[in-house]
Amino acid sequence: xxxxxxxxxxxxxxxxxxxxxxxxxxxxxxxxxxxxxxxxxxxxxxxxxxxxxxxxxxxxxxxxxxxxxxxxxxxxxxxxxxxxxxxxxxxxxxxxxxxxxxxxxxxxxxxxxxxxxxxxxxxxxxxxxxxxxxxxxxxxxxxxxxxxxxxxxxxxxxxxxxxxxxxxxxxxxxxxxxxxxxxxxxxxxxxxxxxxxxxxxxxxxxxxxxxxxxxxxxxxxxxxxxxxxxxxxxxxxxxxxxxxxxxxxx
Numbered sequence: 001x002x003x004x005x006x007x008x009x010x011x012x013x014x015x016x017x018x019x020x021x022x023x024x025x026x027x028x029x030x031x032x033x034x035x036x037x038x039x040x041x042x043x044x045x046x047x048x049x050x051x052x053x054x055x056x057x058x059x060x061x062x063x064x065x066x067x068x069x070x071x072x073x074x075x076x077x078x079x080x081x082x083x084x085x086x087x088x089x090x091x092x093x094x095x096x097x098x099x100x101x102x103x104x105x106x107x108x109x110x111x112x113x114x115x116x117x118x119x120x121x122x123x124x125x126x127x128x129x130x131x132x133x134x135x136x137x138x139x140x141x142x143x144x145x146x147x148x149x150x151x152x153x154x155x156x157x158x159x160x161x162x163x164x165x166x167x168x169x170x171x172x173x174x175x176x177x178x179x180x181x182x183x184x185x186x187x188x189x190x191x192x193x194x195x196x197x198x199x200x201x202x203x204x205x206x207x208x209x210x211x212x213x214x215x216x217x218x219x220x221x222x223x224x225x226x227x228x229x230x231x232x233x234x235x236x237x238x239x240x241x242x243x244x245x246x247x248x249x250x
Contacts, residue, residue, distance in 0.1 A: 012042045022046060036170045036228070038191055066153040073116075076141045077157055080114025082215055085158035085182075087119045087173050090127050093165045097130060101204035104134035106211055115140045116158060118151055156180045160214055163187070166202060175228050183221040185210050195226040 013019040023046045026032060032053045034040050040055040068074070077083060084103065088094045103115050115136070123131075123142050131137050146154065151173075155161055161177035163186035170191050177184050178193060185207070186192055188200035199210040214221050 012045065019046075036175075036191075036193070039170060065149055065156060067149045069150055069153060073141065073143055073154070076114060076116065077154070079112075080139070081112050082110055082159040082218070083114050083116060083157065084160050084162055084211070085116045085118070085155050085177075086162040086164065087171075088117050088164060090120050090124055093167060095164050095202055096127060098202055098204045098207060099162065099164055100130055100134050100136060100140075102207035102211060103139075104136055105204070105208050106215075107136075107139060109212065110215060113139065116154055117142045118144070118146050118154065121145055152176060152180065155182055158182060159218060160185055160211065162207075162211070164202065164207075178225055179227050181222060181225055181227075183214055183218070183225060185214055193226075193228050195224055197221065 010018040011022055013022070026043055026046050026048045029052075032043060032048065034043060034053065034055050037055045040050075040053045043053050044050050069077070084106075086099060088096060088099060090096055099115075103113070107113050117140065120142060121144055131140055143154065155173075155177050159182070161174070161182050161184045163171065163174055163184065166187050166189050168189070170193065174184050174186060174196065175193060178195065184192075184196045186196050186198055187202045187207075188198040192198055197210060197214055199206045
């Protein structure tokens with residue numbers, strides 16, 4: 001299975017070492033499953049036969065949810081509304097300063113808002129200082145690396161999912177959020193799935209404007225979500241893998 005999106009540091013490449021490495025990987029595989037049609041098209045450019053590549057995303061991969069969250073996270077979710085969820089690492093490509101500034105200004109209209117961050121294993125001093133500068137210490141929780149069922153539960157209980165990197169391609173968490181009926185706000189990168197609400201450029205005022213619009217019209221935004229999954233494709237994937245294992249082709 002190949003779950004990278006088409007805008008990545010090493011994929012796709014037209015030449016060089018990484019092109020050869022991915023070409024070898026794809027040609028050595030008997031069957032390739034990816035999560036979106038745009039990724040399938042990029043893989044085929046490596047000289048891979050189209051029938052060898054299948055674009056599928058199955059909601060069946062999602063564990064049974066909701067599950068109980070740790071008490072501190074439960075308390076945070078209960079205390080805040082609306083709830084913004086973001087998978088954010090404290091690295092430059094995730095532009096945490098943009099996220100925090102936009103969220104701080106959002107709290108002027110939504111004083112009970114909370115920002116739930118998953119991903120980073122800790123909070124470095126510069127991020128602590130940033131949170132203090134914006135007065136967000138009690139409004140932001142950093143949950144760290146979560147188990148997948150807890151991760152999905154936190155998304156499901158949130159009002160908006162925010163994705164800030166430009167170079168993240170078609171990340172699985174965006175697809176999962178849409179499948180759970182949660183509106184997604186993401187910086188425009190040319191590959192976002194249908195019904196993702198995009199913003200550009202990746203600056204705090206633009207993100208603030210987009211988030212404000214979504215939260216003021218939350219029910220409408222939920223109703224307009226187009227789920228990228230049919231919810232029945234896991235059986236198709238298993239059948240496909242069995243067929244290739246038995247030497248069959250489609």
